[in-house]
Amino acid sequence: MDKxxxxxxxxxxxxxxxxxxxxIIPKQFLKTIQRSGxxxxxxxxxxxxxxxxxxxxxxxxxPAYRSAEIIIAGDNFxxxxxxxxxxxxxxxxxxxxxxxxxxxDIFYNNCFKNGILPIVMPQEVVDVLMADARKGANAxxxxxxxxxxxxxxxGQSFGFEVDSHRKHCxxxxxxxxxxxxxxxxxxxxxxxxxATLRPWA
Amino acid sequence: xxxxxxxxxxxxxxxxxxxxxxxTCLLYIDRHLVHEVTSPQAFEGLRMTGRxxxxxxxxxxxxxxxxxxxxxxxxxxxxxxxxxxxxxxxDKNARDFGINYYPVSDVRQGIVHIVGPEQGWTLPGxxxxxxxxxxxxxxxxxxLAHGIGTSEVEHVLATQTLIQRKxxxxxxxxxxSLRPGVTAKDITLSVIGATGTAGGTGYVIEYxxxxxxxxxxxxxxxxxxxxxxxxxxxxLIAPDEKTFAYCMGRPHAPKGAKWEAAVAYxxxxxxxxGAHWDKVVTLRGEDIAPVVTWGTSPEDVLPITGTVPAPxxxxxGKVDAAARSLDYMGLTPGMKLTDIAIDTVFIGSCTxxxxxxxxxxxxxxKGRKIKVxxxxxxxxxxxxxxxxxxxxxxxxFIDAGFEWRLAGCxxxxxxxxxxxxxxxxxxxxxxxxFEGRQGRGGRTHLMSPAMAAxxxxxxxxxxxxxLMTETA
Ligand code: SF4
Numbered sequence: 001m002d003k004x005x006x007x008x009x010x011x012x013x014x015x016x017x018x019x020x021x022x023x024i025i026p027k028q029f030l031k032t033i034q035r036s037g038x039x040x041x042x043x044x045x046x047x048x049x050x051x052x053x054x055x056x057x058x059x060x061x062x063p064a065y066r067s068a069e070i071i072i073a074g075d076n077f078x079x080x081x082x083x084x085x086x087x088x089x090x091x092x093x094x095x096x097x098x099x100x101x102x103x104x105d106i107f108y109n110n111c112f113k114n115g116i117l118p119i120v121m122p123q124e125v126v127d128v129l130m131a132d133a134r135k136g137a138n139a140x141x142x143x144x145x146x147x148x149x150x151x152x153x154x155g156q157s158f159g160f161e162v163d164s165h166r167k168h169c170x171x172x173x174x175x176x177x178x179x180x181x182x183x184x185x186x187x188x189x190x191x192x193x194x195a196t197l198r199p200w201a
Numbered sequence: 202x203x204x205x206x207x208x209x210x211x212x213x214x215x216x217x218x219x220x221x222x223x224x225t226c227l228l229y230i231d232r233h234l235v236h237e238v239t240s241p242q243a244f245e246g247l248r249m250t251g252r253x254x255x256x257x258x259x260x261x262x263x264x265x266x267x268x269x270x271x272x273x274x275x276x277x278x279x280x281x282x283x284x285x286x287x288x289x290x291x292d293k294n295a296r297d298f299g300i301n302y303y304p305v306s307d308v309r310q311g312i313v314h315i316v317g318p319e320q321g322w323t324l325p326g327x328x329x330x331x332x333x334x335x336x337x338x339x340x341x342x343x344x345l346a347h348g349i350g351t352s353e354v355e356h357v358l359a360t361q362t363l364i365q366r367k368x369x370x371x372x373x374x375x376x377x378s379l380r381p382g383v384t385a386k387d388i389t390l391s392v393i394g395a396t397g398t399a400g401g402t403g404y405v406i407e408y409x410x411x412x413x414x415x416x417x418x419x420x421x422x423x424x425x426x427x428x429x430x431x432x433x434x435x436x437l438i439a440p441d442e443k444t445f446a447y448c449m450g451r452p453h454a455p456k457g458a459k460w461e462a463a464v465a466y467x468x469x470x471x472x473x474x475g476a477h478w479d480k481v482v483t484l485r486g487e488d489i490a491p492v493v494t495w496g497t498s499p500e501d502v503l504p505i506t507g508t509v510p511a512p513x514x515x516x517x518g519k520v521d522a523a524a525r526s527l528d529y530m531g532l533t534p535g536m537k538l539t540d541i542a543i544d545t546v547f548i549g550s551c552t553x554x555x556x557x558x559x560x561x562x563x564x565x566x567k568g569r570k571i572k573v574x575x576x577x578x579x580x581x582x583x584x585x586x587x588x589x590x591x592x593x594x595x596x597x598f599i600d601a602g603f604e605w606r607l608a609g610c611x612x613x614x615x616x617x618x619x620x621x622x623x624x625x626x627x628x629x630x631x632x633x634x635f636e637g638r639q640g641r642g643g644r645t646h647l648m649s650p651a652m653a654a655x656x657x658x659x660x661x662x663x664x665x666x667x668l669m670t671e672t673a
Contacts (some may be wrong), residue, residue: 016525017518018398018498022635027616031267031283033241033290045637050623062232071298074518076399079432080635081614083239084350102399105434106334163366165225176352177252180360183219183227187255187362190218190229195355198215200455200463201231201327 003113003173007096009069011133012059019073020080021107025089038085039092048058060093064136070143072126072133073100078107087114097143099145099150101126112166113176117145119160128156145171205473207370207552208439209405210469212345214494218362227362231327231344234313235300235354238616239332243355244294253298255361260288260300261322264288268305269617270579270606275306284617298358311582311608313336314551318422319582321451325440325467330357335551335632337428340437341421342444343470345405347435352429368434369479371404372472375412377486382666384561385420386553386630386649388412388484389427390492396482399553401433404480407472408438412486418447419557426552427632430499439471491542493538494634494647496526501634505652505664509536527581529636530644531624538662541646545627546576546657547639548650549606550613553630556588557648563594565654565668570662571602573628577619578603579611601657615640628656 023125029041047058054061060068071077071090077100080088087110090143098111099119111118121129132139132152146168151157169176194201206214219227233256240262247253254260267284268274277285288305295302301322303310309320314335317323323339329346330336332354339346349363357363373392393400406428413421421438428436445464448454453465490504501523503510511534512524527534532541548554548562560580578598580586586608589595595605612619613631621627621643630653634645646662655663 003436015518015521017301017522020498020633022633022638026641027614028513030616031287033245033287035242045641050641076402076432079398080334080633082332082336082348082350083351084242084332087350102402104399104432105402106350106429110352111348113350128281155657163225164223165221165364174365177246177250177356177359180227180356180362180364184360186219186227187229187360191361194229198326198463198466200324200459 001113001173001175004096004115004117004145004170006142006144007069010065010067010137011070011072011129011141012065012068013130013133014059014071014073015130017074018076018079021078021083021086023082024078024086027081030085035088036092038089039094042089042093046059064099067094069094070097070109070141071095071128072100073098075101077103079104082106084110084114087116089109090103091116099126099129112170115170115173117143117170119143119150121158128152205475207472207476207478208343208437208470209345209370209406210326210476211294212326213367217324223370224366226365226367228328228365230330230357230361230363231259232317232329232356232504233260234317234329234331234336235260236266236313236331236333237264237287238266239351240294240354241287241290242351243358244298244620246355249357252359254300254358257299259361260358261315261317262291262295262300263303263310264291264305266610266614267616270609270611270619272607274607307566308587309314311585312551312554312610314426315554315581315585318342319451319584321454322447324448324454324463325444326470330363334429335345335426336502337433337436338422338426338551340428341418341437342448343437343440343467345435348429368405369403371401371406371433371480371482372476372478373406373408374410374481374483375408375486376410376483377412378415379412379486379489380653382491382669383489383650384651385416385423387489387492389490390494390499390502390647391484392482393427393431393499394492395484396431398430398498398500399432401428401431404433406431406433406436407584408436413438414441417557419555422555423552427499430632440467459671466507491649491652493652493662495530495532495538496523497529497634497636498522498526498636499632499647501526503538505538505662507538509534509538511535527588535578539664541662542626543628543661544574544625544658545621546571546573547579547612547627547629548577548653549579549581549611550631551581552632553650554579554585556585558630559589559594562650562654563597565651565658565665566601567597569601569658571657576603576657577612578608580608582608612639614638628653628662
């Protein structure tokens with residue numbers, strides 16, 4: 001997993017609420033057995049017509065936002081299925097950070113496992129960031145994970161919360177499985193104890 | 202004396218392997234269900250790092266999302282190349298890593314959330330995970346069941362644990378009894394209508410109250426299944442005699458002395474008097490009507506007696522979202538829901554693909570013919586299908602004009618060839634009405650199996666209670 005420390009980039013405004021994982025990556029692209037290559041189909045049905053032409057109005061098709069690295073989104077981003085293809089597609093497109101008032105749980109979790117930072121901000125702040133994102137490609141936002149701040153193109157800075165364990169893993173690009181396997185002895189003893197307490201399980 | 206705990210607290214406490222200073226826990230996982238779509242990258246990860254599956258005996262795999270449900274599916278030509286590759290990958294991974302497996306050719310194959318309980322893998326008090334958000338279904342047994350992403354699938358395969366922070370406790374109580382024609386699906390949709398799709402975010406929901414107790418295990422699974430649609434991490438229901446009766450004698454349920462010990466433990470699984478709830482929602486069972494969804498979010502729920510809302514009925518970001526939904530759904534504000542004409546009916550999915558669901562639909566369809574262009578029943582498992590044939594339900598469906606399919610997810614997410622065409626309108630018993638969910642441009646209205654059957658008969662959304670009085 002790539003480390004996430006600071007990021008300065010273009011933010012795309014997506015004010016729609018309840019952007020679900022079926023919108024982020026429709027199911028016909030879930031048949032892959034790899035993690036990479038999904039970026040071209042990110043938001044596929046919003047981004048392309050049925051015969052594969054780009055829809056010019058869609059934000060990521062607009063010249064200013066084609067290389068966006070941040071998305072400012074409406075409430076409840078990433079609701080719906082558990083498909084990790086959603087963060088894979090975002091990452092493959094180049095998105096490293098999503099900011100919203102709220103995220104669906106599983107999606108939120110999945111982001112951290114893939115080097116994407118999801119940031120929850122109150123509505124007032126999302127409104128400011130949305131307005132900043134609407135300025136287009138010349139407006140670059142900065143996300144500083146160590147300092148836990150987001151700074152707009154005109155220098156307004158806002159703090160955000162992030163779980164310390166997740167922050168540590170993201171900043172260092174750490175693989176959870178490796179960390180958990182260090183606790184193998186604790187898992188062994190839990191299993192031994194559970195085998196007597198709940199032998200049917 | 203320990204402080205009073207909720208059911209969620211109790212199951213959580215019994216599964217904590219390790220707790221870090223910041224509260225992050227390593228939670229032991231008793232059952233890991235696996236399907237073909239969200240697992241290939243996880244197994245690949247294990248191979249690349251030379252890791253093994255830590256507890257293959259607690260890991261159960263079944264292909265369901267991609268598989269064709271037509272009767273000729275044994276013929277490889279019924280699948281697209283990429284679907285075939287994905288199912289073949291699961292076959293190989295199950296074999297290579299030695300996990301329990303129900304291949305497409307096995308009569309026990311079906312939707313992972315139907316197979317787990319049916320085979321007795323899912324039992325009260327367990328932690329259950331699956332790379333699928335509807336894992337909440339298993340909560341009907343009083344087990345803590347989470348949907349997880351593929352990285353977490355790999356984590357559970359390798360370590361049999363999940364890194365989690367504890368969620369908050371939410372109680373959803375349904376008091377009193379349901380009125381005739383009202384089902385578990387109407388409960389779960391009405392709850393989402395009341396709380397919104399993010400109302401449960403960060404919570405684990407416990408459903409309780411008389412109306413929940415009165416539900417069968419099938420109905421309870423329907424309720425818990427859609428907890429995720431309300432944003433909750435999991436939904437659960439305290440086990441009782443109905444739960445024990447359902448589990449008894451299942452292939453992987455304990456037997457003899459182990460069974461006795463298990464039941465004694467299961468009887469301790471309830472929320473204590475005085476336990477703390479972070480949020481409480483109460484609905485009166487008598488107030489719940491048969492409902493349908495009108496929009497493209499499961500929170501867009503209305504009683505069938507209602508009319509299509511206008512964007513101006515909403516506030517905030519929902520105004521634009523509702524306008525977009527109405528446009529996508531091709532509906533005009535003020536229109537009666539019962540005037541909405543239906544092209545297609547889909548009965549199935551992990552929400553409503555169990556035997557009781559098929560019985561409820563067949564009851565309405567008996568001796569009648571469909572008026573829609575096409576209608577299909579996709580049983581949730583091969584065993585549900587077999588039982589429905591034995592009970593004569595299959596013939597009722599066929600006589601009414603339904604296609605009688607093999608088990609799988611089918612048109613719930615339309616990854617296999619069962620898809621809606623653009624503009625095609627479907628009455629569906631599944632759980633998601635998102636844009637494009639059942640096929641690009643397809644329009645989905647969610648409802649109970651009885652309501653879907655009623656729509657099939659009349660060709661438009663229909664209050665099933667009218668058809669019930671006709672037969673009574
Ligand atoms: S039936 Fe639908 S919701 Fe259930 S597991 Fe299959 S695709 Fe998911």
